[in-house]
Structure formats: C-alpha cells, structure tokens
Amino acid sequence: MLRHDAAVTQRGQSTRAALLAAAARLVHDVGYTQTTTRAVAQAAGVAEGTLYRHFPDKASLLLAAALEQHAPIIEQMAQLPGRAGAGAVRDNLVDCLEQLARMRETLLPLELAMLSDPDLAAARDSAVLDPERPDPPTVLADYLRAEQQLGRLRQDVDPTEAAVLLLVLLFGLMAAPPPPPSVPLRLSVRRAVELLLMGLTP
Amino acid sequence: MLRHDAAVTQRGQSTRAALLAAAARLVHDVGYTQTTTRAVAQAAGVAEGTLYRHFPDKASLLLAAALEQHAPIIEQMAQLPGRAGAGAVRDNLVDCLEQLARMRETLLPLELAMLSDPDLAAARDSAVLDPERPDPPTVLADYLRAEQQLGRLRQDVDPTEAAVLLLVLLFGLMAAPPPPPSVPLRLSVRRAVELLLMGLTP
Amino acid sequence: MLRHDAAVTQRGQSTRAALLAAAARLVHDVGYTQTTTRAVAQAAGVAEGTLYRHFPDKASLLLAAALEQHAPIIEQMAQLPGRAGAGAVRDNLVDCLEQLARMRETLLPLELAMLSDPDLAAARDSAVLDPERPDPPTVLADYLRAEQQLGRLRQDVDPTEAAVLLLVLLFGLMAAPPPPPSVPLRLSVRRAVELLLMGLTP
Amino acid sequence: MLRHDAAVTQRGQSTRAALLAAAARLVHDVGYTQTTTRAVAQAAGVAEGTLYRHFPDKASLLLAAALEQHAPIIEQMAQLPGRAGAGAVRDNLVDCLEQLARMRETLLPLELAMLSDPDLAAARDSAVLDPERPDPPTVLADYLRAEQQLGRLRQDVDPTEAAVLLLVLLFGLMAAPPPPPSVPLRLSVRRAVELLLMGLTP
C-alpha cells in the first residue's frame, strides 16, 4: 500500500532525511511563512514533486521536521526525575530548561506559526504522537514532586502547576525576549529559576 | 505631498477609524494569516484602494490598529506605581497583569505574527513610538522598586528583572496555554503570581 | 458588498465580456480539459488574477460563458408553441431542433465535461438559474401538446415523453456523431424527425 | 525488443489483467477525471512503473480496459440478426438495446471522456480494432434489414439510418438522463422503442 511518509528504499530514506533537514534549516532561518515548498525542495536537492511522495503537505513536512529534532532531547530529559536529591535543585532545573531551550531553538518558529496558522495547528492535532514518549510537563512535574518528597521543595505547591509555570516561563523568555541589553538565554534562564525558587517576598 | 495619513478632513478621520476598527476585529476573530487587506476593506465598508491612502501597507495598518488599543490600558497602567504600599502586593500585581491580559487578548495574534513574519517585525521596528509613553516593563519595574523601598519586597532582587519575569510569564501563559484541564486566565495569573511571590524553596 | 461577478464599472463590464468570450472560444476550440485559466486570461487580454475578480473559479466562468450563449436561443425558442397548427409539424420540429443544435455547438463540450468532471457539475448545480426562463423540454412539450389538441399528432403519446425523446436524440446525434460517411447535422436531424414521425412499423 | 505488451509470462498475464480490471472499476466508480495512473496501479496492487510495461500510456490502458468489456456483449449481440422473424420486433430491439446499455454502463465515462479529451480520442483512433469483429451499428442494421424483408418493418426506411437512430438514442438516454422524475433505464428504453416503432403521426 502506498502511503506518504513511506520510504522503503535506501534512496528514499536519504531523500526524506534531506527534506527534513532542509525544512528544519529553512524554518529556522527565514521563518515559517517564508519557507516555501519550492525552497525546501531546492535546498534538499530534489524536485518539488518529490516532497509530496514523502509528506502529504507542507504543514506535515514542517511538523515532522520539528518533531524529529524533539526526539533526542525528550529522550534525555526523561532522566531528570532520577536526579532528584542529587546536586542543587537550581542546577537541575537550569540544566533541564536549557536542554529544552536548545530543542526549542529550532522548534520555536514552528510553535509560533502554529499559533497563527490554522493549517499547521491542524497538522499538529492530527499528527500521531507516540503515546509512550513522556512529555516535558509530566517529566518536570515528576521531578518536582520527587524533590518535594525529599523536602527540598515547599510542601504547599502543586508540582504540576509549578512545572507548567517553569515551562511557560521558558517559552515566554524565548519567544518574547526582553528588550536590549539582552542577556544570553542561559543567563536569563538561570536568573529566572533563582527568582522563582526564592520568591519575591522578603 | 501627503501620500498616506490622509485623515485631514472629517471624512478621512472616520474612514481611518473604520479601517483600524475593522483590522483589530478581524485579527482578533480570524487571526493574522486570514486577515487580508480585502477583508479589512470590506469590513470597514471602504474600497480596497482606500486603505493605501491611510497606511503605507498592510503591516502598518495592523500595527496601528494594535497600538491604538494599547493606549487606554497603558494609560491606566501608569497609575500602578502610585499604588505601592496600598493593598496587598499580590492583588496589585494580579490586577495589573489582568489589565495587560485584556489588552493582549486583541494584541496577541499580532504579536505572534510579528515573531513569525519579518515584514511585520520590520514595521514595528520602524514605527515611531511615542517616547513619552511609559512602557509596561518600566512601569511595572517602577512599582516593584517602590514596594521594595517600602520593605514589602526582597531587597536582593532586581526590580527590572522581576518585572520582565512577570511580563514574560504573562505572555507565555496567554500564548501557550497549558494543556487541559485549562483554568481561566484570571486564575492561572493569580496562581502564578502567588507562586512567584512566595518562591518554591521551603 | 464585494461580490464576484459584480462588474459595476464600464471597464469591468467589458473585461467580464472579454473573459466570457475568450472562455467560450477556447472551450469550443480545445475542449474543457485543455482550457486553462492562463489561456483564458491571455486570450481575453487580462492578467490571470483578473479572472477571479469576476468569477469565483474556473468552473463558474466556463459555465457562465455557456449559459450566456444559451440565452438568445432559448428566448427565440419560446415562440415555438405559438407556431402550432401553422406549417408542417415536421418543419417546425426540425427548425426548433436546429436552433437548439446551434446553441449546443458551443455548449456541448461543456455538457460533456460536466458528465466527466465533478467540479463542473457542482458549479452547474449551484448556479442560480432564472426560474422564469422556459427550458427546452417544457417548451417543446407544450408545442407537441398543442399539435396534439389540433389533431396533428397521435392522441396516445405523452407529449413530455416525446419531447424528451427528441432532445435526447439531438444530444446523441451531436455528441456521438455516426461514423463516416457523415452527413451534415441539419440533414441527420431532418431524417431523424421524419423517421420518428412516421414510425418504423408498416 | 518488447517494450510494452510484456504479458508473455504467466505473471505478466495476470498483472495485465489486474491492471485492466482495476482501470475498468475505477473509471466506473470515480469517473475518468479522477482515475489517475497512481490509483489504477494501487488498485491493481502493482507499482506505478509496472503500468508502463503493459501499456504505452494512460489512454491506451483505459481504452484497452473498455474494449475488453465490450467483447462478450458484442459477441452476444452478433446473434441478433438470427432472431429476425421470431418474437416481437419491439422485444428484440429492447433486449438488444438493453444489452448494449449494460455494456455502456462501464463504458460510458470513457466514451464521454473521449469526447472531451483529445488524447483519449487519439488513442482510440490509433487502436487496432479487430476488423473481423462486428460492430453494433452493422449488426443492428442487419437485423432491421432482415425484419424489413420479412415485412415486419416499413419498406421505405433505410435500415442503417434507423440503426444509427436507435443507437444514438440509447447513447443520449444514458449520457444525458432526462430530469427527474427519472424512470429506470430499462423502462425509458422500452418507451422510446415503442414510440419510434409506431411514430408520432396519427
């Protein structure tokens, strides 16, 4: 049965990979709106029609390109809960958020575009996500809960809530960078985590 | 010779206003991608060409429409620093952020589009902003500083940094709403402020 | 309110007319499949985009082009029932069918295409036809009924059925012309009418 | 070197058969326009390229598929002239036309497409038809002539002409079905034959 995204040959595999790579690069470089199918195909060194042997449409291609880059970092993040109790909470959180940040660097343009473009959002919603794969909010919440049980975090905060807060904060920090003089993301993440940990109240 | 900004007669004024209103409504209703110049003109009840008597291009129109809605809330926000010392810090912050949230409700699609669309971003950067008008980060920082001096906030936090944190958090909360079960924005803002005030550390 | 097919200016009118003429000519010359929007626009001497100011899509344009040519002949045909009793039945019928044939000459490629192309069929079904305008089957049936009452036609045939038969026959004669040696349409129509009038039974 | 018509091995034979069957089914089900080479190959369970081992192009495949279905009915029709004198003329004609109608049911979309698409028409014209095989007009004319000689049909009609008339009528009835209330084809064929036999004149 012929399906899109079915590359059985070795050549097909490499074409598919080239398309994904080209798509990721272009979205990163020129944004979603300017990333045309023509440009992707050209950058991948294939004909425009080839794109449609591998993906049903533009949105699916770009989404796949994004998700593909997700994978390794998500994988790595899964080990976070195991680090509970070891090292400073602050460092663990900062490390984790920084990993996510690296992932988002390529993902962000697409995330933003999804919020503007109905097509992309639809592609995302109809994409079959691996239900096994742990998602960042859950993993982070698990970690926070573990630290809470170890007494290294307040008892009266909801771990899930705190996790969402951290992630939303990271998103905001990346998507809407504070005006210059801008500090490197690494630094602003660290400061934000510190502030959140100690609180503003005296 | 006046090419744009043709609103010198009374008729011109009302046309301009109609365009701005239509643009704001459309961006809010159908998103930036779907907001075409055609649709705006039609919604404003004017011819397509008329749009270009008042604005040099689409981006400028949408930007103007957004800024216009900014104004009253920015105005109102300016009074925040004066509330330092009165009422609970938490309530003051929540009130302030909620006002901003209302403003953003119409503004957000445009902000997001700006992050995807270079054209829009360029229009924003070349827009002549009133240098007198206080911007939210500054106002919020001023307020925080005042509270700090009153001893109602930690001494060792940078008010500017905290202000940015709060705003970024609001942006993230609005742009990337946490997954269901979703709580009303008002509530999630309140929880976030509380969490930030007390901190996560025991 | 902006609508397609709304040409208020004189210039608009003439562009619309040019498009219709070009479309009719092309469909006649190269068939529906080969009639591209590009070709129509070029033949009409306008840009391709202009086409879409006047018609929502290709199918609507071609349909409109066909219907426009309908009109005058349909009009003329309406007088057929009044001719009942005058002249030979055979001649009246032949005249009528020949008129229809002239109309069909341009219409036929489109009729055929409608039977192959779902899009066109959809356009036809959603087209707003003038309910006042008499349609050929009805007019023809009216005429036959009148002749029947004058005793010039068998009493035991259903006029509607006979009308349909005549029209279907005309359609078949035009669409699937008998193999060579081919006679001119005018002649084959005449022979068919004669055959049908006298019947095959001795 | 054999380029097409590669059906020399047994495997080749069955592939070819599968392609023909798939093509016939698709044309019947979704129409000619929607019948893509891709769809045919997929329905036949073979690769796209395989199609071109058996047929030089799409048109040839579809034409072959159509002709193949012709065969058995054409065969059966050949016996019609032998029925002259037996049974009612009306019944013989109705039976014959109904057989043809069944054949046309699958053939019609293609016939119609041929009238719209020059490519297909060209394929038909260049197809090598079996010169032995009797074609419907001839067979029907033979039958009519036989009945004529038996005195069961008017002497003054040209059998060939009458045969063409009947066939054209059938085509029209199938291709351009009269508007609702639509009667089953079987019935409308019968009525048409009756009308034609007795004639319209009193």
Place this chain on the structure above:
DNA sequence: GATGAATGAGGATTCATTCAT
C-alpha cells in the same frame, strides 16, 4: 518483469499593491 523514487512542467488560486477614473 517489477519496483517505487524521482521528475518537473503545469494547474488553479491568492493577495498585497497600483492606478486610471
């Protein structure tokens, strides 16, 4: 004989912008 990946010209359609009236 069969595969299926690749091709690439060509299709319909959109839309910000210009300009004669």
Place this chain on the structure above:
DNA sequence: GATGAATGAATCCTCATTCAT
C-alpha cells in the same frame, strides 16, 4: 479622498511518465 478593476508574481499541489535498481 475614494473607488474598484487590474496586476502578476508567488503559492501549494498533481500526475503522467522515466529510470536506476
């Protein structure tokens, strides 16, 4: 000031056909 017709480049996508394996 306003109109609205016209523009035309650009977009995503289709599909019959070829060819290396």
